[in-house]
Amino acid sequence: MLRAFIAYGPDxxxxxxxxxxxxxxxxxxxxxxxxxxxxxxAQKPPAxxxxxxxxxxxxxxxxxxxxxxxxxLLLMTLPQGQVLIELAPRFAPRHAQNIRALARGGYYDGLxxxxxxxxxxxxxxxxxADTPDKARAFPAGAQAxxxxxxxxxxxxxxxxxxxDVDGWAPRSGHVEGFPVAADPxxxxxxxxxxxxxxxxxxxxxxxxxxxxxxxxxxxxxxRGLDLNITxxxxxxxxxxxxxxxxxGGQNMGFYDKPEQRLAIRSVQLAATLxxxxxxxxxxxxxxxxxxxxxxxxxxxxxxxxxxxxxxTEICSAPAPVRNKP
Amino acid sequence: MLRAFIAYGPDxxxxxxxxxxxxxxxxxxxxxxxxxxxxxxAQKPPAxxxxxxxxxxxxxxxxxxxxxxxxxLLLMTLPQGQVLIELAPRFAPRHAQNIRALARGGYYDGLxxxxxxxxxxxxxxxxxADTPDKARAFPAGAQAxxxxxxxxxxxxxxxxxxxDVDGWAPRSGHVEGFPVAADPxxxxxxxxxxxxxxxxxxxxxxxxxxxxxxxxxxxxxxRGLDLNITxxxxxxxxxxxxxxxxxGGQNMGFYDKPEQRLAIRSVQLAATLxxxxxxxxxxxxxxxxxxxxxxxxxxxxxxxxxxxxxxTEICSAPAPVRNKP
Numbered sequence: 001m002l003r004a005f006i007a008y009g010p011d012x013x014x015x016x017x018x019x020x021x022x023x024x025x026x027x028x029x030x031x032x033x034x035x036x037x038x039x040x041x042a043q044k045p046p047a048x049x050x051x052x053x054x055x056x057x058x059x060x061x062x063x064x065x066x067x068x069x070x071x072x073l074l075l076m077t078l079p080q081g082q083v084l085i086e087l088a089p090r091f092a093p094r095h096a097q098n099i100r101a102l103a104r105g106g107y108y109d110g111l112x113x114x115x116x117x118x119x120x121x122x123x124x125x126x127x128x129a130d131t132p133d134k135a136r137a138f139p140a141g142a143q144a145x146x147x148x149x150x151x152x153x154x155x156x157x158x159x160x161x162x163x164d165v166d167g168w169a170p171r172s173g174h175v176e177g178f179p180v181a182a183d184p185x186x187x188x189x190x191x192x193x194x195x196x197x198x199x200x201x202x203x204x205x206x207x208x209x210x211x212x213x214x215x216x217x218x219x220x221x222x223r224g225l226d227l228n229i230t231x232x233x234x235x236x237x238x239x240x241x242x243x244x245x246x247x248g249g250q251n252m253g254f255y256d257k258p259e260q261r262l263a264i265r266s267v268q269l270a271a272t273l274x275x276x277x278x279x280x281x282x283x284x285x286x287x288x289x290x291x292x293x294x295x296x297x298x299x300x301x302x303x304x305x306x307x308x309x310x311x312t313e314i315c316s317a318p319a320p321v322r323n324k325p
Numbered sequence: 326m327l328r329a330f331i332a333y334g335p336d337x338x339x340x341x342x343x344x345x346x347x348x349x350x351x352x353x354x355x356x357x358x359x360x361x362x363x364x365x366x367a368q369k370p371p372a373x374x375x376x377x378x379x380x381x382x383x384x385x386x387x388x389x390x391x392x393x394x395x396x397x398l399l400l401m402t403l404p405q406g407q408v409l410i411e412l413a414p415r416f417a418p419r420h421a422q423n424i425r426a427l428a429r430g431g432y433y434d435g436l437x438x439x440x441x442x443x444x445x446x447x448x449x450x451x452x453x454a455d456t457p458d459k460a461r462a463f464p465a466g467a468q469a470x471x472x473x474x475x476x477x478x479x480x481x482x483x484x485x486x487x488x489d490v491d492g493w494a495p496r497s498g499h500v501e502g503f504p505v506a507a508d509p510x511x512x513x514x515x516x517x518x519x520x521x522x523x524x525x526x527x528x529x530x531x532x533x534x535x536x537x538x539x540x541x542x543x544x545x546x547x548r549g550l551d552l553n554i555t556x557x558x559x560x561x562x563x564x565x566x567x568x569x570x571x572x573g574g575q576n577m578g579f580y581d582k583p584e585q586r587l588a589i590r591s592v593q594l595a596a597t598l599x600x601x602x603x604x605x606x607x608x609x610x611x612x613x614x615x616x617x618x619x620x621x622x623x624x625x626x627x628x629x630x631x632x633x634x635x636x637t638e639i640c641s642a643p644a645p646v647r648n649k650p
Contacts, residue, residue: 118565119520150632165492167636195444195545206631219568220520220545220640224623227632240443240572243544247565298549306531307475307552311492315545 052302056293057284057320064290065282066176067324068236070270072096073279074103076238077265078113083216083238084279085198088178091191092149092232095200098142099211099232100269105139107212108267113245117253119220122242123201124264125213138212148206149230151188159189160287162295164311168192168223174286177319178234181226191231194221194315196239199231218243221315236281236321280324291319377627381618382609382645389615390607391501392649393561395595397421398604399428401563402590403438408541408563409604410523413503416516417474417557420525423467424536424557425594430464432537433592438570442578444545447567448526449589450538463537473531474555476513484514485612487620489636493517493548499611502644503559506551516556519546519640521564525555543568546640561606561646605649616644 051059074085089096102108108124115123128134138144154171159180161173169181172192179197182189191197198216202209209230216235235242249256270278284291298312376384399410414421427433433449440448453459463469479496484505486498494506497517504522507514516522523541527534534555541560560567574581595603609616623637 116569118568165490167490167492167638168634204629222641224626224630224634224637224641226634228626228630243443244441244569244571246569301549301553304529305549305553309493309549309551312549313492316547316549 051293051297053294053297056290056297060284060290062325064285064288065322065324066285068270068279068281068283070273070278071100072233073236073270073281074099074233075266075268075270075273075279076108077267078241078262079265081238081241083241084236084281085216085233086177086236086281086283087233088176088191088231090175091152091178091180092200092230094143094146095149095209095211095230095232098146099200099214100271101141101143102139102210102212103267103269104272105142106266107136107139107142108264111136111264112261113242113264114261115215115252115254116218116245116248118247120218120222120253121215122218122245123213123215123253125201127258127261129213138210142210142212144210146207146210148202148209150206150227151190154182154184154187154189157182157189158287160291162312162314162317164299164313166313168226172314174291174314174317174319177283177286179314179318181223181314188227190227192221192314193217193223193225193231194318195219196235196318197231198233198235199225199229202229216242223315236283237279282322282324284320284322286319294320376618376622378619378622381615381622385609385615387650389610389613390647390649391610393595393606393608395598395603396425397558398561398595398606399424399558400591400593400595400598400604401433402592403566403587404590406563406566408566409561409606410541410558411502411561411606411608412558413501413516413556415500416477416503416505417525417555419468419471420474420534420536420555420557423471424539425596426464426466426468427535427537428592428594429597430467431591432461432464432467433589436461436589437586438567438589439586440540440577440579441543441570441573443572445543445547445578446540447543447570448538448540448578450526452583452586454538463535467535467537469535471532471535473527473534475531475552476515479507479509479512479514482507482514483612485616487637487639487642489624489638491638493551497639499616499639499642499644502608502611504639504643506548506639513552515552517546517639518542518548518550518556519643520544521560521643522556523558523560524550525557527554541567548640561608562604607647607649609645609647611644619645 068086072087076083087096111126113122113124114127126136157175159173159175161171166172169183171182173180179192179194180189181192195217198214200209200211201213201215248254255261295312295317298317299310301308393411397412401408412421436451438447438449439452451461482500484498484500486496491497494508496507498505504517504519505514506517520542523539525534525536526538526540573579580586620637620642623642624635626633
């Protein structure tokens with residue numbers, strides 16, 4: 001009993017697909033066809049039993065993985081451990097550039113986690129940001145004002161679209177490991193607010209974010225935030241250090257007392273570290289066969305599972321991360 | 326900057342709907358029509374500016390709220406606070422009955438939280454459950470074997486279906502405040518694995534759960550578990566005490582060392598307490614106008630928001646809970 005649903009997770013066994021799932025699959029197909037004609041239908045179940053996620057990952061080659069660029073890798077050191085964040089300059093180039101400048105200038109060092117709202121976000125920055133005479137000054141090279149970067153052009157974007165229906169957007173999938181939603185009618189694409197995604201806090205003005213204040217999603221994907229705020233990247237390692245923090249109070253989870261805040265020891269850009277000190281991380285390519293197989297391993301479950309959903313979605317399918325072998 | 330997206334949450338301001346949302350709404354309409362012909366279309370945006378969630382709740386009357394039956398309310402006391410769980414006997418009658426018997430018999434008192442897997446579940450029970458000679462005996466009235474209760478008949482169920490597309494099931498909505506998914510083709514309905522939902526751990530056998538070991542969802546909704554395990558209820562209060570716990574190790578989040586486990590002081594059934602000691606909780610009725618207005622306040626955002634999703638889903642719309650006035 002204690003090992004209940006231990007089979008759940010990345011170690012699925014042989015694929016098993018009850019009739020119910022075939023039916024559910026059919027419904028998803030028709031829904032996908034109706035909602036996203038430009039997209040492929042929900043995939044048919046694999047002809048042969050699917051490999052488990054662990055087996056699929058074990059069988060990958062170096063070509064299936066992408067190195068994380070040290071220019072896009074942030075190392076946030078907290079008392080309880082390190083959080084590694086990959087910036088997404090393709091989606092938020094000005095914010096990524098500014099966050100690099102802020103990190104290079106030591107801006108975040110000694111600042112704090114100021115907000116932890118259950119099932120929503122953990123947010124960090126300068127507790128005195130709103131007090132002009134006390135707010136920490138930006139280092140040279142960091143801009144105090146940036147344009148909003150809520151979306152980019154869908155055209156030309158290497159989006160690996162999922163055939164699965166996403167109620168929040170007419171199209172969804174992944175770009176270089178990041179969860180992305182898109183709307184062919186408007187020609188826009190944007191990073192989706194999935195668990196572990198990092199965004200830049202803003203005030204009422206859409207262009208009031210600079211990257212000086214950031215948040216990470218620690219609960220069910222708040223997709224209602226999509227297209228309302230600039231998303232800058234994804235936590236690759238250390239989410240548990242952001243998600244397991246004591247929750248703040250009734251004021252949107254902001255800590256009421258200064259002593260509740262958690263000090264940030266430092267936020268460093270990997271590129272500024274000696275090569276041997278840089279974490280060598282890799283993200284599974286989301287434009288390859290291994291990724292396709294992993295998605296199928298989530299749609300068509302085996303082992304402990306008696307029902308396969310025949311479905312997945314961008315926030316249920318995070319791209320795997322590993323240390324470079 | 327520090328107050329960034331403080332406007333997000335239950336305190337939305339006047340409704341504001343940009344053209345983009347009208348388009349998105351149109352897409353959702355056609356998708357809803359195609360996917361769920363038996364359901365109403367996605368609602369048109371309100372003719373007049375929507376009230377904020379806070380305003381909607383403030384305007385509710387006693388008739389908009391349902392009392393939580395003390396026979397269905399569990400009080401789990403942990404070192405850091407109390408977790409209040411409402412059982413759902415309509416969906417899992419045998420499990421609810423067994424959990425009541427276990428609580429009445431003091432079975433859970435002194436047991437432990439044994440597993441915390443980031444972005445998945447917190448699980449509790451008898452650490453020695455798998456060791457016959459050490460496993461705690463069930464009290465009189467508790468059954469050691471129950472049928473699986475993965476789904477119920479959709480027919481006759483008072484389901485308040487959402488018009489919004491749900492990729493995981495052809496129909497979704499709420500029943501008495503619980504998130505429910507359903508499939509008219511199979512005639513089944515089931516409790517959905519949303520944040521805060523509570524399920525009964527099982528082994529490989531579908532009928533191996535008894536309610537002696539329970540888990541709560543602490544991350545993005547793992548809807549792939551739906552129809553694979555018996556869901557027994559929902560956490561109404563105290564999720565932060567389950568979600569902010571230190572994560573376990575590589576073995577699916579199970580704590581590797583006994584000293585990592587968190588002792589459960591007690592799990593009591595409210596009905597067994599003197600009337601004046603029972604928490605008097607109410608859940609907003611999900612079959613009324615106030616609930617409809619709250620859902621619209623999520624779909625059509627105002628204030629800080631510049632884009633409205635024109636969409637919501639069962640795991641993004643938890644039914645509000647309050648102390649009975």
